[in-house]
Amino acid sequence: MPEIFLTPLVLPYFGFVLGTVFGSFLNVCAHRIPIGKSIILPSSHCPGCGTSIPWFRNIPIITWLYQKGQAGCCAFSIPLRYWLIEVSVGLVFAYFAYLYSLDLDLVSLLARLLFSWIMIVVIVIDYETMLIPDRFSVGGAVFGVLFCFTFPELNEMGFDQTWLSHFASGFNSLLGLLIGSSLLYWIGTLAHIGFGREALGEGDVKLLGCIGAFCGWKGAIFAIFGGAFLGTLLLLPLMIFQKSFNKSTENENSDKNLQWGAEVPFGPYLAIGGIVYLGGASEVIDSWFDPILWFFDNTSLLKAF
Numbered sequence: 001m002p003e004i005f006l007t008p009l010v011l012p013y014f015g016f017v018l019g020t021v022f023g024s025f026l027n028v029c030a031h032r033i034p035i036g037k038s039i040i041l042p043s044s045h046c047p048g049c050g051t052s053i054p055w056f057r058n059i060p061i062i063t064w065l066y067q068k069g070q071a072g073c074c075a076f077s078i079p080l081r082y083w084l085i086e087v088s089v090g091l092v093f094a095y096f097a098y099l100y101s102l103d104l105d106l107v108s109l110l111a112r113l114l115f116s117w118i119m120i121v122v123i124v125i126d127y128e129t130m131l132i133p134d135r136f137s138v139g140g141a142v143f144g145v146l147f148c149f150t151f152p153e154l155n156e157m158g159f160d161q162t163w164l165s166h167f168a169s170g171f172n173s174l175l176g177l178l179i180g181s182s183l184l185y186w187i188g189t190l191a192h193i194g195f196g197r198e199a200l201g202e203g204d205v206k207l208l209g210c211i212g213a214f215c216g217w218k219g220a221i222f223a224i225f226g227g228a229f230l231g232t233l234l235l236l237p238l239m240i241f242q243k244s245f246n247k248s249t250e251n252e253n254s255d256k257n258l259q260w261g262a263e264v265p266f267g268p269y270l271a272i273g274g275i276v277y278l279g280g281a282s283e284v285i286d287s288w289f290d291p292i293l294w295f296f297d298n299t300s301l302l303k304a305f
């Protein structure tokens, strides 16, 4: 690759452009998958009147700005959300491209781009429908294990390229999948018994399998607790604000808003936890597990096997 493409300035720019295209495709997926439509055919058409959209009116970010959020064919106004998603995926891809220009290898870059794309699709769909499609959670989990098996360097096990390193890397990924899923399954089961109502869905358990397959068991555990922490941090002010807002306006539709104990999708927080982990936080977070590993190393707990 020519030197110019590897500079810390140019590479994030290309990452951003690529990200907006993937963000645009994400919008198509988030719109069509929950209603059971094909994501490939027919090509883009207006959600308002059904007219197919020519390519020059389908340019990520720019079209929305140029047409001021209006469809070109009818009075349909394109939600701001579409534009925000294109920008978000663009920024995430630009960030990973920046890491690549520093010291990331190509395979790790591809894994991070794919993983973050899957996570952002899940965030959007789960937030809107309270469902996580299997093709992303289960599909992502299977793909994550196969990807780690094929490229052991992802788990820093690719030094000798023997079959053993492939199996070790695949096993590491599978371990992340199983530990993540089963831990969340039991947390959900105990929460169900404790609070008397369903706290976590099957979709969350499968999603954490996918996160574990890409991030390993440490990343999966972080996604649960980091995700819960992040969720609390974001939701608490929102709930307090709405509570006082409802009081002051005596809003009769207050049951439609966020409330204490209201059902909130957990998937988006797990997904953000996964992105944060692979986005570089792993270097700090992994060391939090050292005391646990020390414990296993220095006790006879596992030596019996």
Ligand SMILES: [Zn+2]
Pocket: 046, 047, 048, 049, 050, 051, 071, 072, 073, 074, 075, 076
């Ligand atoms: Zn239209």
